[in-house]
Amino acid sequence: MTKTLAALAVTLLLAACAHQPATVTPPRTEPTAAQLDAARRVGLAAPELSDLLNKPLYRMQPAEVGRFLAWQQLDQPLLRQRIAALARKNIGQPYELFLLGEFPYETYDSQPLFDLTKSDCVVFAEHTYAMALSASWEEFFWVLQRIRYRDGVIGVATRNHYTEADWNIANRWLVTDVTRTLGAPTQPYHQRIDRQNFLRKQFKIERDIAVQPFDDVYIAKQDVAAIEAQLQDGDFVNVISARGSDAWASHVGLIVTGAYGSRHILHSAEPQVREETLQGFIARLGERDARQAGQNKAALAGFKFLRLNDAPQVPPMAPQPRPARPAALGG
Template sequence: MDNMKQLIKQFSALITLSLILTGCVSLPEPIYLTDEEVSIAAKVGITEQQYRVIKTSQLYQLSPRQTDQYLRILHEQEPDLRKRIGRIAEKNIGQPYELYLLGEAPFEPYDSQPLFELSKSDCVVFVEHTYAMGLTDNWGDFFKTLQHIRYNNGEVGVVTRNHFTEYDWNRNNNWLVEDISSIAGENTIKTYEQTINKERFFAKQFGINVPQDNVKTVETYVPNEHIPAVAQYLQTGDFVNLVRSTGKGAWVGHVGIIKVEDNGKVNVIHSASPAVRKEGLLEMAKSFLAETPERFAEGRTATVGFKVLRLHETANDNLKAKFDGNVPPIMMLNRKYEYLTKEQVKTKLALMREQAKKDLIENALEQSKQSDIK
């Protein structure tokens, strides 16, 4: 039997060699490393073969160990934060998309998803991973920074997670990004009001009782027709929020990262079904503008514009300053929330809707009184 296996192997090798010699099968192109890459491999402590695998793979195909090696390589190669973030975003093009990807498992029971996932992403996960990797040169610091981006003050938990883009993510990460939507002038922006009802959100999404007061916020964004005026000011690594609406009210429904090409073209790299991709910002805005009237007429949601936020090049220093110079380790605080049954959630949401109606009526009456006074 062993002799037969050996003969089969030899015969297969002869067939393969014959196909190569006749041109029917071609050998893969050899992967060469530059002298600089060979030097970096030695400096970060990996073999040239390990470097070749990392060089020829997309980021989502790498293991945590290989990701650690990639971060060490990248930070040796590229000292510029914006360029690093652009390269990281491009190295994840093709990463499969999956919505509602991450949670706090196994540290909390309220969301069964894990704390990190490299092989897939949704739009927020893609952005958070890209920024955290751009700011750090090893896995340990990446994971720590990731949680400080994802959770308020790095306190890991379902309630401290930055769920609402405008109110939570953008504000709690003001050490990382700053809203510059009005950079092209006040005549290129619009505003919308938003009421954040976290108590309702936690009841509906996770079935837990977390009493919190509603908060109101006023947000600024650039309508699609004014994006050409704003695009010229954008830089690689900037953060964009896609603002959506049904014609009444507005909210951020998607996010991405800006990549400005050498020829000046402004692209958005973002995670959307079926996978991470790169698209032209001006082309996106033009398409959204054209389809909005029809979508509104059909009662569907339309993307009406973009919030634009500038990446701070001093982000690491800003994060340290937030904690008086010493960024604390990520923390898991012991929290226990009351579970709600489906019936309790239904009742709770109904009561909240009734209260919201009463508030609208009271606000309308108050505005009417103020108008009479004037």
Template sequence: MSFSPTRRFAFATLRSFAAGWPATSGRGLIDARTLLPRPEIAGYLAGALLAFTAALMFPAPACAADSAPRPAEQLAAVPLYQFTEPEVGAYLAHLHTTEPDLRQRIVHLARKNLGQPYELYLLGEMPFETYDPQPLYCIAKSDCLVFTEHTLAMALTADWTSFMRLLQRIRYRDGQIGVVTRNHFTETDWNPSNRWLATDITAELAGPRAVKFYEKIDRSRFLKNRYKLDVSIPVEDHRDTFFPYAEAPTLAAQLQDGDIIEVVRGVVKKGAPANDIFGGSAWIGHVGLAAHGPEGTLHIIHSSDPKVREETLAAFIARETAHNAERDAAGKPRLLGFKFLRLAADPLANLKKLDGPDAPHVTLPGGGRL
């Protein structure tokens, strides 16, 4: 029997809940005194029913590829973004059997998604919240962060359910699903929340070449402007460093396959000193994955309009800086440099130290577990 993308999404969500169903120690699901579900499963049950019902009621995202499952031997020649959800799960199991090296799995999956169509702002919290009515995952399309997160989560897991859970642990602070707890700001949310996965090595690589930059992160204003939410969060004064772009291609020997490349962009003020980000402002505006070409050349694999591509870091820099003079004159953002994150040797072991042996710990807005 073949199901529509909407129904596949619903059943995939329900399977994710089943995998994490809380134990009741053989006491049954109903409390005999109250004739209600036991407290330890009440929130979980409500979340499961909400997820299943909403997934059936709301149209499935265009993110879900709609084709019948194909035999495993055919998938090797099919782009990853054309897989169905069951095919993704089967392929991850196959890949973990045939490629034991995490970094090589990351590069393999990234390259298998070359050509994936680009679309910005693909993901949200549906069906658990409605502030951002986008789904929790997307296979058919990506933006730069969606591509990077999906690739890393897939490389670390061997089935669909594990992939879905780990993806949400990467996307949300402490795995708490919600628009407020989503890792919106790369430098101040995503990087600190995912230190179990990758660590910042920018200052180590740059040494005296490192350039400092500063930001004021106003999450309350961001959430109010984008989602009409009134949330009180103190403004954060963030201090950071980046590696100047001109010398970045020389880092081929220092960077490893699967490391994370973050692109720092900003506005340059005429005549300002370079060691003060040119007197302007800077932020992380793009992200991709490091890989190496046949001759050891440093490459970046990333999702950028119109599709996922692989190119040398030197080519990326040349294209990004071709119109720097015009951008500076107009006060528009342009490439300043990069941050580099080193993939951990054993991310899942690190995560278990934080979340416990049943990691990843993923929590729904209502308090249930995913």
């Protein structure tokens, strides 16, 4: 390269840099007097509250989360508003599929029991609900296991793997399926739940579990606009996909109320947690499905809606059984 060309390159580089948009740092949120009083009541120092107000949940350490949750119980005393606030405080959290497992309690799934830095759609909803119901890290972790596992018994075989047949049923204390009661026509669908085959194929473990026929209904995507005004903050959304005659919940999220009363879905999906209007979500997936037409891929069919119960009471845990020993060792 000649000196002239080199000088020109440097000039163009400097010019390009000069025209890059400046990075805008959002103004810091400072606590109000009422928020400072709530912090004092739970022993949270004012400087730390100021820092936590300006830090997303996914960048907090567990001890910070515990102190923040205690304060949040006073700052947002209504459960629905607390769920919306906590969900929004995780906007931007990176997405990763198949995020969590039972490690170190079990080694069938090497993923850990919790990860605050990332989420998938189910983990995001479970964390948000558990945090909203808790006032410390220890309580959050306890409630989280009660939500994720049948009777709170930790294990890959007791995890609520199937959204409709496991998660929704096991967490009736938390949410109630209102899909049939919202006034829109519903569409039936059938599933064949083969947990034994799933556990064998996915984790190479054997469990004697009978196949379960499971029938359910959803509201078609084109009928959601007529009923979405009935949805409330904290409601649980099952996004139903279909391919041929098969339909299933392929994604989940939470309902939050936006400006002017619009209903939004707040959810974890590639690349990160985001909030969008419910109708915007339907339109975006409709465009995706149009691009994928003829490729034998699943398409958005509709939704199931589960109402957050008014005053959910966390049921007690079942005893955690002692792990079995090899038969050759006896006892």
